[in-house]
Amino acid sequence: MTVRGERCGVLVVVLPSDLATPAVTEELADIAETLGHALRVADRHTDLYRRTRGARPLSVPAEMQWGLLPGQACTGPEFDLHAYWEPSYTSGGHVLDWCATEQELTLVVANGTGPDTPSALVSTLALNAIRNARRAGLDLVGQASLTDQALYGQHRGERSLSALLLSFDRATGEVRVVDAGSPTVWRDRGTVTERIHLERQLPLGMFEDTVYATQGLRVLPGDRLVFVACDRGEPPPDAGDAALDRSVRRAIGRTRRTACADTPRAVVRALREKAPGGLPDDVLVLCLDWHGRSAGRSPATGEDREDLPGPPAV
Numbered sequence: 001m002t003v004r005g006e007r008c009g010v011l012v013v014v015l016p017s018d019l020a021t022p023a024v025t026e027e028l029a030d031i032a033e034t035l036g037h038a039l040r041v042a043d044r045h046t047d048l049y050r051r052t053r054g055a056r057p058l059s060v061p062a063e064m065q066w067g068l069l070p071g072q073a074c075t076g077p078e079f080d081l082h083a084y085w086e087p088s089y090t091s092g093g094h095v096l097d098w099c100a101t102e103q104e105l106t107l108v109v110a111n112g113t114g115p116d117t118p119s120a121l122v123s124t125l126a127l128n129a130i131r132n133a134r135r136a137g138l139d140l141v142g143q144a145s146l147t148d149q150a151l152y153g154q155h156r157g158e159r160s161l162s163a164l165l166l167s168f169d170r171a172t173g174e175v176r177v178v179d180a181g182s183p184t185v186w187r188d189r190g191t192v193t194e195r196i197h198l199e200r201q202l203p204l205g206m207f208e209d210t211v212y213a214t215q216g217l218r219v220l221p222g223d224r225l226v227f228v229a230c231d232r233g234e235p236p237p238d239a240g241d242a243a244l245d246r247s248v249r250r251a252i253g254r255t256r257r258t259a260c261a262d263t264p265r266a267v268v269r270a271l272r273e274k275a276p277g278g279l280p281d282d283v284l285v286l287c288l289d290w291h292g293r294s295a296g297r298s299p300a301t302g303e304d305r306e307d308l309p310g311p312p313a314v
Contacts, residue, residue, distance in 0.1 A: 001036035005075030005082070007261065008036050009053075054089075061092020061120035068124055069096050073261065076100055078170045078293050081107075084264035085284040092120035094229070094284045095127050095163065099134060104170055106134065109183050110163035110204075111229045112282035118159070125150055126161050126204060140165045140178045144204060144212040148180075151205025160203040164227065171293050173219045178212050180204050183229035183284070184245070186252055189220065193252045195245060196225075221292030224260070226252050226267060230283040247271055263287040 001009040011032040015024065043049055058066065074081045085094050093112030098105065108130055113119040129150040133143040144165055151161060162181035169175070181203035185196045196217065202210045219225065228248055251270035255263045264285040271283070 001032045001039070002073075003033075003036045003040050003071075004073070005080060005261070006071045006073035008039055011035060056089055059090040059092065059115070061115055061117050062088070062090055064117075064120040064124060065092050065094060068127055069094070070098060074098055074100060076105070076170070078291050079105060079168070080260040080289040080291070081105075081286070082261045082264055083284065083286040084268060085112075085282075086268060087115070087282070090115050091282055092116065093123055093282055095123045095161065096284065096286065097127055097130065102170070105168040106140075107166045107168070107286075107288070108163060109227045109229055109284070109286055110161050111181075111183055112284065113159065113161065115282060122151065122155070122159050122161060122205075125154060126163070130165070140167055140176055140214055141212050144178045144180055145210070148204045148206075148210050148212070149208075152208050155205060157206055157208075160206040162203045168219065168290075173221075173290065173292055175217045175219060176214045177217065178214055180212065181206075183227050184248065186226040186228070186248060187219075188224040188226065188252055188256060189222070191256075193249050193256075195249070219290040221290060223290045224252075224256075224263075225288040225290070226263070227286040227288075228267070228283070229286075260287050260289040 001007070001011055011028065013028055039049055072083045081098065083096055085091060085096075091112065092115050095108060095110035095112075097108040100106075108127070110123070110126065113122055126147050129147040130143050133146040138146065144163075147161075147163075151159065160181075162183065164180070164182035164185065165178040167176045177198060179198040179200050181200055182198065185198065187194055187196050198215055201212055204210075226248075248267075248271065251267045254270055255266040258266050264287050267285045267287070268283060
């Protein structure tokens, strides 16, 4: 059962062999999707399903985080987006958000600042400030600036957040980026896996009235972007953590043929095995598969339209 690409359960139906036809299977898939949406609505009114799904109770910071984040997946005609983070039951510092309109996909990824309640409060303030700015119609620079002011006003620079804000044009694949001391971004294109080096700016909330600027890049149909956020301290710009970078590159290469929905967990597992000294306790991996827009296809429904141009040939 999925809701906009997010897996929320499995519907098991036992049928006689003469009824297990493709038509029946397709009908059951439609029922599973409807049931997934019904469970999502019911989740707002009862704790039953969350208690059933959980293997053990969440910590208070983790409860704050799970209640704040939009979910773990989102799909559209042009993209598949899936995330995974550890620890699932005691984390509290991860920041992840997205917003999809007909024109663009907006993403926010931020390094966790620890599993404690103060970190969860920083994440809560930052994410609500970003959403407030976005819903007020501000661009990426405005969202970063408002969040920077909100965090600095509350913590006076004692607590900051390293974040990455991105806006993808769904028609062209053009991307605008604000890198505020960001998580690392990796691109898997064809058989080449490489880290995308951005101009790192100051983390959100570090100083008063920080001025942010956007950068640009472009994704092509078939590209895979992998975002790795872990609280391992901020290395100097452009230097990075060479040993960890090698491990990330190998992990992404090993999961090249893995479906987008399974890639984040596979990358975390590979990093747990291969990263020098192991990964920090808090790690978030986000995978974005970019399909691009086919000529004449509606961004909202995927139905054919003649007035929408496809991406230019490259």
